[in-house]
Amino acid sequence: MAEFSNETSIINNATNAGYHETPVVQFWFNRVLQTSDGIDSFGIIQWELLLILTGIWIMTYFVLWKGITEARKVWRDAGTQVFYSSGIGFGSLVAIGSHNNFNHNVYRDSIIMCLINAGTSMTAGIAVFSILGHLSMTLQIPLNDVVQSGVGLIFQVYPEAVSRLPIPQLWSVLFFLMIAILGIDSQSGQYWLTLIDSCAVSGIPLLFVAFFEMTSISWGFGKKKLKAIFKEMLGFEISKFWIVTWQYVTPVWILALFINVVIFYSPVTYPNGRLYPDWASTLGLLMMGNCCESSASMSSRHQRVNNQQYFPNKPSTATGAAVPLAQAESSGRYPCSNGSFSVGHGTPVSVRANQQAVNTTVQQQSKRNKRSVANGPVFLVALHNYESMADGDLSFKKGEIMMLLDNSNYDWWYVKHLSTEKAGYVPRTFVALQGGPESEEWFAGSIPRQIAEKLVMNAGLPRGTFLIRERHADKGLSDSFFCWSI
Template sequence: MELYSKCSVEDPSLEDDQSSSTETDQSETQERGRWGAKLDYMLSMVGYCVGLGNIWRFPYLCMRNGGGAFLIPFLFFLLACGLPLYFLEVSLGQFTGRGCFHVWEACPLFKGIGVGMFNVLFVVTLYYNIINTWTLYYLGSSFFTPLPWTTCDNAWNTPKCLHQSPNSLQQNGNSSLYGAYNSSLQSSVNSSNVNATILTVIGNVSDSTTSLEEFWFHRVLTLSSGLHDVGGLNWRLTLCFLAAWIVVCLCLIKGVKSLGKVVYVTATLPYLLLTVILIKGLTLPGATDGILFYIRPDFNKLANLQVWLEAGLQVFYSLGPAWGPLITMASYNKFHNNCYRDSIILTLVSEGTSIFGGFAIFTIVGYMAHQTGKPVDEVVQAGPGLAYLVYPEALSQLPFPNLWAVVFFVMLFTVGLDSQFATVEGCMTAISDSVPRLRKHKVFLAILTCSFFVISGLILCSKAGLYIFQLLDWYIAAFGLPLFGLLECLIFGWIYGAENMSRDIEIMLGRGVPVYMRILWCIVTPLLLLMLLISAIYMYRPPMVGSYTYPPYARAIGWFVAALPLIPIPLWGFHVIRNSHGITWYQKFCSSLQPSEDWKPVSSSECEKYRPGSREMRGGIKAMVLRNLLGKNV
């Protein structure tokens, strides 16, 4: 049977008026869709890669790990690990014109990786929008005067509520407590146990909580005492959750056509608002101290292996390779798009945003430290604690606090939306590529997908929602993603071969892969990913929410979630081997390493003449190494 004899696929590289495109090709192109303009794709990729971690995690890591010196390991991992994987994945998506399910036809034995990627996307999509929900809740609350997290005379407050934060009280000497308000809420978790809060012992009121902490735990989350106490739904949070999903659904209602227009707002607005916050922050007392604390280099930290590991993990998880959306969004590109140039630009812009965002964050953090008389390192936090506890407290002390609160939470919401767009689109593309007839019903698919995630995610709006969120977030990407990245490098570096991948890319770009990129794919990047994987396993510790320890059954559920991305690899591998050509199991195994008939370029004109490179190791192992690393035929 002749390989690739059937090439009735779409050709995004052709213009609509080109006669060489068949009616079938044009029809399928219209059904699947493609980016309306190059800028649509670029902004969508920036929106996906610039996530909440760039805003609330990177500045903290930079401060904790040597300030400006942290940029050395960060840039090293960006160039040696982030960029090669990024380029590899967008090349795969653009070449095949398919999502994460189908790019593994180059080595069918590992088709399970695509299923594993989909499992990760599914779980992340399930819980990620609750972050946007919290942001919407704060955004809506920002229109009330005074800001509801600045007072203790509300129904959700407890007798332990302090009108001002303990840090401010330490400065002002005011330790007055408000009376009892709604004592029925006292059963909620004492927020002094939560590691995201900052409390200072003040005499006999050391167990007090601030009005902002009580707003977060008692009003927004209505947090219960543990995972066992799910309780009912918080109807206010549920409405925000529904609103967040309606926004996502409307923006994706026509696939990449509508998404490509929405990102002109959602991907650019965060930069505008961050700039506004930075300019305002620079006018505040203490801002210079915050910035200096952020960038002051401590080169002694570079001798600590932990610093390098955290830099590698930050690059890997912020750029987003091995999740699937990079492949998905690149699959809507024109076939001859210069994805190599795009990869360099997008990685630098995305990670450069982390550095820029740090300046905006630390001007406000420096102002807080100045106001409270505390060192900067005792004020700054990472994660949701920065977004929902530290920053709102700082904003409430500025002139026109409502205005600045609205600006900050709109910025946070748009950053979170772009990441949510990518995960939902990744799921929808995987489904429509598997069931092509759904491509004609994009509106139905978008509504059905979002409705499913709304119903499935309602439990996150319960009193135990934070515990469920932490459990899923802790385990789903713990080990699977570094392993996927490692396998990608091994498959396309050695099994399919960097030389063959270079030839495929040459069809698209007119030139092959540079030697340095081949060396990274084949040697450097997989070694770094192996190190990150080992470190992730070594540094594993059970999740906690403050002092709350998850019970054994919850940890068992967590390990099942961690296994979800990994289980399909051996199961699908066995299925492929059993159905491969050959008489003996060894012959079937070798056959499963060969590209399938579905591995072909999406361009119909190129597909007709396409033949994959031979898998034979002509001249032995040395020749194979030279071919893959240097492009030399020996």
């Protein structure tokens, strides 16, 4: 290590007389990374970094295998991750959000996340650039000549800063333990990481993906359906401000930024300003084009699915997945409620509590109805008002009678309206068998045993509420109860 000076000084780069390096910068590139001459010179494997990185991934494997199996742990780690970036355009928030309940307040979470992300970015920026400013004043050189930007910036700035703190060895150990997972295990790895970072996960492809995500949701899916979904999830209508922002402000801003990046695009270069070879630049453009093409294809596919005017909760032929657009609203005269859940007249508690247990009861009722359809006409009564949202489904009002024609689809039943003589699909949760307990005013919902026990133990239980066991469950399953309010 004798070849590296321990003194802070200006070192002229042999290949560029105007380029200056501190001892920390030289140590980072020449000793830690031992970077090769260029991206076309792969060099040898850095065994020190490879062993460290392997150990980190082994620990990550055991954490994922043994530890992160509960939703609380997933969300704790997700909450930590959003401190670094909002993740827009990568799909990470969509994947993490799939762990939420349907009625989770995503509106609140989005605002909190944006505020935290902005605060974290400002804090990190102040921490890094205050050190750069100090180095610029100490070395008497312009700020942009202190270090070269890139993924290794943190390794160049913080070591120089901690070397000036009391007990610098302690702070250095703590710092490098914190960022050990960022190891790169080959001599040209730094160049490959820069190429992928510049051409595949930032700049043009990221803005392209974000633009098509925004337009496919706000225009392809439509503001009417967006407002309906958010009202069902949150319990209130979102402001028109957000609709205008999603449909006009954000797409225009992203498009303007995209055009700016394209106009001022410059090829990837080495830290000393030398251009990457032609084959590396071509590879970067191919990665960039692949990301853009994939995003455009998915946006086009989403538009085709939307044009089919599929029904709420009815599987689409293009996706094979159910798309929940509407659920029954609680309208019971004496609803059973207990903080985190609410059961209203004609509304299965599965909408807000235990979906699996209640679906078992509904499936049994569906089987009974199928037998009735085969034996003779079955009549249904509407539990709630419903406005048609697509071609093929019926609008109806609470109390109207319909004849069941086909209930082979679990979520949507095909019926004939007795007043209008029209036939179409109706959501299963909006209707009940005429004369059955679900159609009575005192019926509050079918709930699993766990929720029933909470109701019984609730000190604030409404007077007149009682539970009746509908069936005795098999071994290992919960009993099912009717919750009645009178």
